[in-house]
Amino acid sequence: MKQFFPGIKKIRYEGPDSKNPLAFKHYNPNKKIGKKTMKEHLRFSVAFWHTFKGTGSDPFGGPVYDRPWDIANDCMQQAENTMRAAFEFFTKLGVPFYCWHDRDIAPEADNLKETNARLKNIVNLAKKLQHDTGVKLLWGTSNCFSHPRFTHGAGTNPDAHVFAYAASQIKMAMECTKQLGGANYVFWGGREGYSNLLNTNMKHEQDQMARFLEMAVEHKKKIGFKGTLLIEPKPKEPTKHQYDYDAATVLSFLHKYGLEDEYKLNIEANHATLAGHTFEHDLTVASIDGKLGSIDANRGDYLLGWDTDLFPSDIYSATFAMMVIINQRGLGTGGINFDAKVRRGSFDEKDLFHAHIGGMDSFARGLKIAHKIKNDGVLANFVSERYKSFKSGIGRKVMRGETNFRELEKYILKKGEPKKISGREEMLENLINSYI
Ligand code: XUL
């Protein structure tokens, strides 16, 4: 069998002192952190679209990456080579999961029937390779944004014909995800938004989207797919305004349409920052509602205002993310998917390994640090102390719904001015630094 990464051996853990760029310094899959191994905590996944289909092109220049699996005359031969290269990569890197869009793994043909036949063909190959290697599918999704038919959206398209096309495409992608034992199915509304309010009936588009998501639930049940349905918020890009703006917006949408028991959220770092939040903010918003299902790990660039999808290397961000994940006792069926791309100048195959090793080590460090912080309990004690006035007396009555404005006014007339209490932010930041 042809090797696509012949110069690279299986990546091993060598510990924090190793200087080998092709070794893990922190990710030691079988090491236990608390009750679970690192592998079980982190559930790493590689994104098919960036790692195997990315070309490095940008608005100013075409493809630059050297990808030996792209060299084939026939598009299905190319798809097969890409899938084989992907499984060689997953195995050498030692990740337990991967994710795809339908159109990443098999190219579209002239009509849906032929397109579906191509997809089925590649899914059969993926099934065999999953079986041979033990690598599993974290999630499948459908690309309903690249083809010109989706220019005005898929589920929110003003043309019902396009809506029906998107439904047919997602039906097939859900069935393929089920066939491959996928743990989740993701909806990212690539063009579900508007670029101009003058031609947009926003209420209609949102009602349409809800109908779309209801039908997805109905089909999930019909085919017996047991995975979690996930929605991935993003505020803008490609449209000026995406309806799934951020975690809070998606949650209230789900509550408004009675879909809250059917969907969880897949939170992406760079999407949260594009929405003007920190990554940990959106993770927390999803988590406190019991809806943090999975993560797309990456990062933006402070100097660039778009979705740069850089590999995550910021230890603070990884630590804060892992604090939220540990607090909710893991991601359930979800995982940490590197929805990230190497930079245009990092065009050879070795760069793909460096990038993923760095991302995995960052989250492994974040996990170790977050676990220690949690175990020591200092931060949690500080926070619980800060709210202790709601545990007894008048505060307790407030939380139990046993008081009213009149009684609170009486309370203040008797007790007078509250004492100022410091929030100790700098002290807490110093505390976090002492663990990093
Ligand atoms: C786009 C993005 C997508 C989704 C899957 O910004 O994050 O790759 O993760 O469609």
Ligand code: CO
């Ligand atoms: Co994503």
